[in-house]
Every structure is written in structure tokens, then in C-alpha cells.
Amino acid sequence: MTFFMIVAKRHTMEFFNIGLENVREPAMTIRILLADEYQMARQGLRALLEKEVDLEVVGEADSGPAVMRQVQDLAPDIVLLDLALPELHGVEAIRQILAVSPHVKIIALSIYADRRFVVNILKAGASGYLLKDCAFEELTKAIHTVREPKTFISLGLADIVAQDYIEALRDSEARFRTIFEATTMGIALVDKEGRVVEGNPALQQMLGYSQTELVNQVFTVFILPDDASRCKALFRELVQGKQDSYQVEKKYIRKDGQTAWGRLNVSLIRAAKVEDHLAVCMIEDITAQKQAEKAIRAYQEQLRSVASELSLTEERERRRLATDLHDHVGQILALAQIKLGAIRESASSTHLVEPMDEVRRLIEQTIRYTRSLTFELSPPILYELGFEAAVEWLAELIQKQHGITVKVQTDRSAKPVNDEIRVILFQTVRELLVNVVDHASAKNIRVFISREDATLQVKIEDDGLGMGISTDAANGPSGFGFFSIGERLKYLGGHLEVVSEPGWGIRVTLQVPLQY
Template sequence: MTFAERMKISSIMFFALLVFGVALLFWSSEELNSARQNDVLSDDIQTVVFERATLRDEYFLYGLERARVQWFDLNRDADGLIRRGGERFHTQKERQVLEKVRVDFSESVLVSQRLVELLRGKWGPELDNAHHDELASRLYSQIMLKDSALQQSASQLQQLTRQRYDRANFRSILLTFAFVLLVVAAGRANAFFINSLLRRRLQLLNEGVARIASGDFSHRMECRGSDELAVFSQVFNSVLDKVQDYTGQLKKSHDLLNDLSSQVPGILFQAQITPAGVFSTPYVSRGVDDLCHGNAAAPAQALDQLFERFQPEKYQTIVGTFLNSADTLQPWEHEFRITLPDGRIRWLRGQARPMRLPDGGTLWHGFISDITESKGVEEALARSESRYRMKLQELTNIYTHTPVGLFAVDREMRYLRLNERMASYNCRPMDEHIGKTIDEVHPPEFVAALKEMWRPVLEKSESLFDLEVQGQEEWPSGLRHWLMSFQPLIADTGAVIGLTGSVMDITERKVAEQVLLGARQHLEREVQLRTAKLSLTNEHLMQEIEVRKKVEVELLAQQQKLQDMAHDISMAEERERDRIASELHDQVGQRLILAKIKLDSLASKLPLGECEAEAIGVETLIEQTLQDIRSLTFQLRPPLLATAGLEAALRWLGEELQADFGLEVAFSDDGKDKPLRYEVRSTVFQAVRELLLNVAKHAGTKKCRVRFSRVGERIAIEVEDDGVGFRQGASDGATARSGGFGLSNVRQKIGHLGGVFSIESRPQGGTRAAIEVPVEIENG
């Protein structure tokens, strides 16, 4: 029996075992899925039953129509779930419990309908009277009993389905574990059986292969039996016979290749990269000795490091080009130069085609040729082309950027080329010039003058310079003056094939000359007249200077008074904030707390159920009012501002804004001492609060940064965000969008304190506001 037949029998037995195990697992999975669905269905039934009880109490106690609608909607849902349970529950115990749930549910629905008919349309006092009705109370008691029994039945059904699901889950896990163990055991047994069959035969084969790999091609494999390994040994022995024949032929071919390569004007080579990344040149023809002919400067590496012998300093670069070729399997091509012993430089070009080896390595067959002469020709051509391109670029720059109009026409006076300046002089775009004659571009009168000027240039090859020409008044550009020069355009044969010209607009110079002439005459008359008036004017100016000095002194005094008054008003406003905050906290807040205490005392004296909802509502309103008064008091005069300082108050403000608006404020402080009077701290606090409110409401971002630092004798606060920014000038409004401090008031009040307020919006998005105030030592 062959190995293939033995393996086939073993595989069939193992596959049958797998099929049986998979079928058993599939049956267990189906059972587990069915138990899980039944468990979910029983959970849904129990949930609906409990929700019905809640809505039943809401409807009976408060008469809410919404509760009745939802109650009867749940009745329909429960009926549908019970019907689905009748289709899915198959065990006798589950069906008995489900039947009890269905009976209890049907009786509860019947009694519920009678109770709803009795309470329909009643509200307020009528509903309270209905609660004391004997029939309504009896019906409500019956519903509660039925619903209680229904809940117990639903809980019992849920326990049954949960137990069935747990049993199915445990059975599925147990079968899976047993299947895995069975597969592992069968695999190990199959592997042991195959290994016992192959171990001895493979050992003989390994011994024979080792001898052959050591170079003993006379050794032959031992052939025993009639299985595949015996046939393999026979084939291997026949291959060894052929290898011996091929080895002799290969030696002859190698000698012939060496003779041929020695006659080739270049270097034939092989390059190889192993899977481990080792680069070598297994074969190099004798042409390398002819090229280097005793190069003493070259290192004495073996031929398997050919490129390191040529260029040791760039060896890794050359290896990198071979690696790129190995990755893409594209032909390798590289140029490099070497220095001969006599100091001459030779350029070499290598070309090779790659092929992938079975072990994952890459082998190249290539040729290296001497390209020194062609390289010299290429370099000379490149230098010549570079000089030509530079001259052409210089000419193009002159033609494009010169402040003079340039053009060229042929003998038929057709535009061949012109620059933008010339097209602007003609008041036409460039595409309306190229290929058109001057008759199609210029007015007839101007064309006649041009032909007359160009005749000697085209017929006699003369050059004309600095001709002044006046344009027509009816042209779009108005009356213009130009300074023109024309030269013939001569071909290689010496014939005139056209002309080139340059045009400079001298209209402004002409106008300036005329204006200068008139101004010189007018100036002479004005000098005489103004000299007479100068003395009188000087006397009046001296008197006016004295008067203005007195007015300036008075204005400075008034301005100082206004600044002092504005500062006093700002301080009065801060004191008024403190007074209002104190009154809200000490008077209004205390009175509300007293009202809440009396309300609680009054509620405790009333019977249960009477005015309870109204009392709770009033108590909630008082609590909300107290909270609003506390928040307003903190905003008007934060206690932290007077006790802990400006830094702590700003951190508290950031926490409040995060709670109210979701704005995350990153606060940083340099830790230096920042003394300020309380009034100044309060003004700065309100200013920063206004800036943070603007960020929360209008910036379109939920993050901002506040930096608090001291620079010299000034305290700086920066508020920065990455929001949408604002239109320039929008920050100068007199009122704030948030109804608070207002950016205009911020700028004024900070200025009254002797500080500076600035705000800017970056083009890429975001706003940065900065406040600077001088350091002040708080009195007292």
C-alpha cells in the first residue's frame, strides 16, 4: 500500500469525525438560539406587565388620558407577545405557565375596561368623588389582584426560560470543549501514524542527500519497497547520472565563455543579492583587467566585489541601485567614473537585466562599457544648451518686463510679435494683434503715417531712432505722444524680411514740460505777490499761536477733569454693585428663606394629600429664586474676589461657565504677586467675564485659554479662543450682544484705570483679547 492510499484512509476517517462534531455543534447552537429568543420574549412580557401596572395607577389616581391610551396600547403589545409565546414555547411546564399568564391577562383587561368606562370624562373633584365610589374601588382592587397574579406568572415564566437558556448554554460549552479535545486527539493520532511511516525512510534519504551535498556525486540512494519514497530514490539516482554528464558539459561551456568574454570590448558580469541582503558579483569577465590594466590605486578586492574595487567611496550607493532594481525587477542601469593610474578619468555605463531566483534572491546578467567619449560630447552639448537657454531667458525677460513697447512685423506689415506694453498703447488685447496687419489694428490716418515712416526701413534697410509721433485725439486713450525707433529685420541671406520697433510713451513728459513752462511763469508772478503778503501773514500767525497756546492749556485741564469724573463714576458703579449684592443676600435672600421655612411648617400642619402638589410647586419656585439670587450675587460681587483675590475669582468664573454653557477654560498663572485695589479687581473681573461670555455665545467653540501674568509694573490678562472670529470693526459697538458689560464699556473702563484693552481676530480663525492694568497696592 502506498503512502497516498494510507493518507487517504486516514483523512477520510478524520473528516467523518469532523462532520459528526460540526453537526452536533450546529444542533447545540440552534437549541441555544431558541432558548435565548424565548428568554428575551419572557423578559419583554414581564416588562410590559410592570409598565401596565404603573400606567394603571397614573390613570386611576390622576385621570390622565395619556396614561389610559398608553395602558391600552400596552394591552395590545402584551396580547401580541403572549401569542408569540404560544408559538415559541414548547415544553409542557412553559405552556402551562404561559396559559396562566394569558388567563390572568384576559381577566385584567376585562376589569380594566369596566373601570375605564366608569371613570371616563371625570377630572378634578369628580375624579376624587369617583375614587370613593364603592364600585370603582372594588374594580380597582380586582385589577390590582389580577395584575399581581399576572406579575407572579410572568416572573415564573421568566425563571423557566432563564433556566432553559442556562442549560442550553452549558450544554453548548460542554460540547464545544469535547469537540476541541476530540479534534486535537485525532490530529495527534493521525500525525503519530504518519510520522511512524515516514521517519525511517526519510532518515535514509537525509543521509544520502547529505553525502551528495558534500560533493560525492558517485553516491546512489538505496531503493526499498514500492512506495513513493522508493520511486523518488530511483528518480533521484537517474538525475545524479545526468548531473554528472551536465557537469562535464558545463566546464566546457565555462571555458568557452571565458574565451569569448576576453574578446568583447567591455566587461561581462553577473551580480547577485541573496535573501539575506548580501551583494556580490559571482562572475566577471577578463575585460576588467584590460580596463584597469594594473591600476595600483584600486584596492585588491576579489572579483566578487567588482564595484567596490571600482568606486569604494560610492559602493553602498551602487548597491542601493541594485536593491531598487530587485524590488521592481526593472532593468538596472547606472553611470559612474573611475580614475586610472595615470590620472585620467574614464566614464563607465553598466546595464543588466534582473531575474528572480527560487530562493527569493535576485541575479543580474549585465555588461559594462566605456562611454568616456560620448560623455564628453554630452557635457559639451549640455553647456551649449545651457548658454542658449540663458540668453533666451534674458531676451524673454527684457521683452516681457521692459517699460517700453516692443513689436515685430513682416514685409506685409503683419504683426509677428509684441509685448503687453505695446498692446496697451494700442488699446487692444494681444490676441487682436498677432497675425493681423496694421490696417486691421490702427486708424487709417495713423496707418498712413506709419507706412511713410517704415518705407526707408523696409526698402533701404535704414534704422530710424527717436522719432516723436503724436496720436489721434479720438483714440480711447486720448491724445498721446510717443518716442519711436525702428530697425530692419534681416534674414541669414541678407534680405529684409520685416522690421522691429520700440515705442515709449512720453505723453506725461510732454504734459510735464508744458505744465513746467506755465508754472515757471506763474511762479515768478506769485513770488512777487506772496513776498508782499508774507510779512503781514507772519504777524497774524504769531498772534494766533499765542491764542492757541492758551486754549490748549484750558482743554488739557478740562480733559483731566473728565478723566477724574469717569474714574469716580466707575468706582461708584462698583460700590453700587457691592450694595445691591449685599441687599440681595442679606434682605431678599433671608426673606425667601424665612418664607420657605414657614411654607414647610404650614405644609406639615395640613392633612396628607391636600394642596400637596401646590406646596411642592411653590417650594420649588422659592428654591429656584434662591438659587438665582445666589448666582446673581456671585456675579455682582463674587466673595472670592474680596477674600482670595482676582486669580481665584477667575478660576471660579471658568467653572461656572463650564457648568452653564459647557465652555472649557484653561487657566494659567505665572505665580507672581499681583496687588490691586478691590475696585480695580472688580472692574477687571467684569471685563474678563464679558469676554468669556462672548466666547461661549458667539465664538462657535467650547474651549478657550486665559493667561494671567505680571510684566514689570503692569498686570496682563489674555483671553484667547480658536473660534470663528469676528468681522473687523464689529468689536467697536457701544452695546454688548450678550446684554452685559459690552466691549465698548470694557475699553472705556480699562482706560479709566490707566490700562489698555485690545482685541484682534486672526484670519485663520480665533480671537485674542488682552487687558493690561498698572500694579496698585490696596489701601488699608
């Protein structure tokens, strides 16, 4: 028989013998509700209880509904419950009473001595079982026992009920032993000092130790030194009863010195005596899971890098096209405008003046379109005057083209950022503003640019239709557009926050680290 079984059996025997011990009379008055169909029986119980100075009968009930009302109205400490009560009786009566008053103690009164019946009543939640023919001899002892709180069983029933529980315990031990030996999860029984009492075959394989080598080892031997103090503190809180269980994911050390990841669940099994408490430690090897998570994080970082590089490549290409338009197409058009003006001045025929003026107007319009396209492709102001000036230019452009009021506020503090952050942040702001114009039906947009400690923060708010935002801790706001923006900002060391409700507009906050 294992140590675990011995502790459980000793606890069981104490459980059933406790009603035979002398108990100390409590100093406080115990409030009692009598529940029996027959008035004569209630009078007899009351007469017996009124002889005790620390017992007070606060009410009587002759039916199930009456018991339920008085339990709620009188809040007794103990209910003496006749199991044959009309309208609500037996197991169901106990369950309903405990449902409305979980802390009340119920002592069941019955003439039945069948062990299966007694066991079912105790399993339903009764704190004591008293045979009616023994009530006058054992009643006060039963009341004081259940207030300990312990379980009381009439003297004539204790042995047969204990035997039933012992048989059930043997079956339970057999099932536990089967699970303990066959499961692929590592299981250890640990005493209150943190020493291993027993480890199952799966644990032996995980750690590389034999059963003999495991026994009496302190569990911190298998934990990395940096994690040992925290694990000791958690275990100490468990043993002291400050928590019933805890879970941690930590690396553990094998006998050969290699490390692996484990998910540890620790629960306390309380015995009758504190020194007999045991902890059940279940360890799941999650090394493969951690390796997969590490690989996924690496892939995610690579994807963010690719997304950022694509954005920068796009901006470089935009800037090259804008430069070509400005330096070549724009210059050629300007030169054509000048030469055409010179030809017009020297033309001898007046009938050519009007067609030449028409051509000059077309060239001038083309120059304006070229200049506008140059700015839209890659505004030179972004590189010459910085991010804030570029956003102000973009706001003016949107207001002019779409008739939406766009106000930009900035705290004018220094915000040093490198070209990578400047470009990606400007692209993000432009993308968000275009989305507002296309989809939000907004009349006003506000952009706030500020420095918050070592970060650059941009807030964009509108008074448009708003939207339902679905957010989870891992992926942020739903929708590919927000996802793409969030991934780009994560690559820069920043983050995205979106707040919106239908009909209340939307607020988007971007944060990126400053560069010195």
C-alpha cells in the first residue's frame, strides 16, 4: 500500500470515529431549527435542547416548504431534519436547503439504518446522521460535533458506514493507481517540505531518474536556479492554504543536464493532520510546443521585416518616380512653356497668337498636374521639413480635394525619428485618412501629434459612422488593414490601438519609439 493510500485511509477512519470523541462546548449560542412533521417529536427535541445553555431553538417547521422559508428568514446554524418530512424530504430536501444556505449544518434524523441510505444522505451534504431511537442520548454531542466542523454518525452506524467508504476508497485507489502508472503526463506526489514521495513512470522518463533516485529529492533540484525562488514561494503559499492550486510554465533540468519545457499544475491534498498534507504535481512536457511557438515568432518577425521592407521599397520607388517627374518631365514642360512664350512674342502673324495661348494654358495645366502628382507620390516636404509638416500638407490636400475639415495639432516638441520610421508612419497616416474619406462619411477629422516620453504618438479621430471593433490580445483589431498597420508598427517597436463603436466615429492611436 502506497504512502498516499495510507494517508487517505487514516483520514477516513478519523472521519468516522470523530463522533465518538468528547467535544469542547463552544462559548457562542448555537441557533437550531427543528424540522419534523409531528409536534410531539418537536416538543421532545425542544425539551432536551433547552436544558443546554449554549443551544437555542429559533424555530419549528412541519413541512418542506416551511423549512425552506424559515432557513431563509431565521438563518439557523443547524437544522435538525426529519428525512420523512412532507412535501420535501430526503436527499432533495438537503440539497435545496444547502442551495439557499450553504453554510448551515444539517443533522438528518431517521429510523433507517441501511448503510447505502446513510451514505447517500452524507454525500448529499448532511453533516450528521442520527438514528431517532438514539436521538436523546446523542443529540447534543451531534450538534457540537458538526459545529467543529466535523461529521457525526450514530454509534451503531459508524462501523458499517466506514466499511462502505473503505471499499469505495479501495476502488478509488485502484483507479488512481491505473491512471498514475499509465498516463503519459508526469505525476509526482510531494510532501509539505517539497520532497518527492513518489513519481510515476512518465515522470521518470521525462527527468531521466529512476524511482529510487527521485524519492526524497527536493523539487527545486529539477528547476533552473533563476526560477527556484518563485516556485518555492508558490509552493509555500499552497501548503499554507493561501491557494488551492497553481500553474506555471518553466524549464526543468534532466539528469543528463539538458533542459526542457514543462507545464506544471500543482494541487494540495489535505489530510487530517497538516504534516500529512501531500501535493500532486502534474507535469506536461511542452518542449515541442515551445519550439513551435519560437519558430512562429521568428516567422512573424520575418514577415514584419518583409512588410516593412516592402513599404520602404514602395516609398523609394515613389520617390524615384517623383524625382523623375520633377527633374525631367517637369523641367521639359517648363522649358516648352518658355520657348512657346518666346515664339509667341516673335510671331509675325496675329492669327497664331490665340492657338499659342491655348497650347500654353494646356502646358501650364500639365505642369500643375505633374507638380501635384509629384507631391502625392512622395512629398518632398516629408524629407525636407519632416513628418509633422508633411501631415499638415496632407491635411490641407484632403480638405481641398474632398471638402472634409482636417485639423492637425502638434505640441511642437522635438521628435527625432529615422527615415524608416518617418516613411512608414506617414504612409500609415495617409492610409488611415484615405480610409476615413472613402468609408466613414465623416465631416471632421482631427490629428494630434505629440511626444510621450520616449515615443512619438499620433491620434486620428473622426465623427463618422464608426465601426464594431473585434480585438484579441494576440492579433489586435480585426480587419486586414488594421492587421497590416499593426504588424508594420510592431516591427518598428510600436503598437496600434483602435477604439470605435457604430455611430460614434473612430479613434486610432499610433505609437513608435523616438530615435536619437
